[in-house]
Amino acid sequence: MxxxxxxxxxxxxxxxxxxxxxxxxxxxxxxxxxxxxxxxxxxxxxxxxxxxxxxxxxxxxxxxxxxxxxxxxxxxxxxxxxxxxxxxxxxxxRLAGGSAIPVHPSVARLRALGAAAAALHAVPLTPAPALPRRERPIAVEDFAALRRAAQPDPLLAEAEKAANDRPVPGENVFVHGDLWQGNVLWTGDNLVALIDWDCAGAGPAGVDLGSLRCDAALCYGLDAADDILRGWEEAAGRPAEDVAYWDVVAALSTPPDMGWFVQAINGQGRPDLDQQTLVRRRNEFVRAALDRLAG
The missing domain is CATH 3.30.200.20 (Phosphorylase Kinase; domain 1)
Known part of the structure; x- marks a missing residue:
């Protein structure tokens, strides 16, 4: 080409x-x-x-x-x-840096990601044609349709019902809309820039915070999601709201079988994360979120 x-x-x-x-x-x-x-x-x-x-x-x-x-x-x-x-x-x-995802978690990186999201969410924003209302990550993709076309999954069905039974919480702020480690440039542990803004818009901060937490859990396990949260809360100077709800929404913004997410994550330097691992970690993440939501 x-x-x-x-x-x-x-x-x-x-x-x-x-x-x-x-x-x-x-x-x-x-x-x-x-x-x-x-x-x-x-x-x-x-x-x-x-x-x-x-x-x-x-x-x-x-x-x-x-x-x-x-x-x-x-x-x-x-x-x-x-x-x-x-x-x-x-x-x-073109900026210096790379978006490869380290094999081993860096607390400094994860907290920097949370802080960068908090800076973005400090910008209030009214929806407009070019920056529309966003209520979930990667809003251009119909993940619900993918679930309907796949084998029924009781856990994802429970998650979908839990999300749909609640009003969408949160004020409109500037959101990236597809925030994961593959859309961030780094030099070492220094965050250079957030990239690939074609899903951006106005929506609750949880759209990005849940997405980052889900991505951290996929790459490193459940504990890594809490480092994202700590970074966000330290930078924002306040507790994040409705974290369990937005974790559920983020988990639902993945293909049922993790689909092309496997190739995307592998392409960012993590070939060790196969489909089975990513499905298992996604399901652990959504199960933990549903338990907190119910409690």
Whole structure:
């Protein structure tokens, strides 16, 4: 797969007119997003070009990156966007760091993740077309439909009923909407930026907090989720609300058999986490949340 020369020319003109293209590399299965490494006047610059089919997710990402910059939230800078183009594209700053998930848990990292989420959630936000209301992670995916199409699972059915029987709690704040370790850049234990903002919007803080806690439990076990919570509460200066409810919602925002989550987590440096392990840990996480919710 190669990047269309027209799109490459647009990216160069937007980022560094007249620059030489030193490298073009597809970052996901050899395609979009594309890394472009440019050289101009002896200086190098990296940018990332995201090519879409539907402009809506890119419109959300543009709005989220602009708001993040205004609010001082850690995120890449937006370089340029052409949402009406064919195809729609956005160009963002390439930052140093990586998103590989360590095999062994780092308390410092987990608490930094919670703190970064708290900074994001300090920004009040009214839903708007580009940043709509979000009530669960990865809201663009119909996980309920996946459960209906799969073999009945009593635990997930119990979780779904528990979530549906309660009103959605919490005030609208700025949420990332797909917050897990694979969408965070690090240098060592220093958090550089939150990336991939196409599920962002306005919703309760628990959308992201539950997602991070579920991801930590998947990667390291139940205790790791509490380090996320401690980091969030220390940064926010208050207890998190409705944690058990949002843990249930986050667990329901996974495929019943963990599906493509297995490949996504494996691709972030954790091939040790097979389907069986991830299903077991997800189920332990949701069982613990349901027990707290019932109590």
């Amino acid at each position: 190669t990047l269309d020369e027209r799109l490459q020319s647009w990216a160069v003109a937007a980022a560094a007119p007249g620059a030489d293209v030193m490298e073009v590399r597809g970052l996901r299965d050899g395609g979009s997003p594309w890394l472009l490494r440019l050289s101009s006047d002896g200086r190098e610059r990296g940018v990332v070009l995201r090519v879409g089919r539907d402009p809506a997710p890119l419109r959300t990402e543009v709005a989220a990156l602009r708001l993040a910059e205004q609010a001082g939230v850690s995120a890449p800078g937006l370089v340029a966007a052409d949402l009406d183009g064919d195809p729609p594209v956005i160009l963002i700053e």
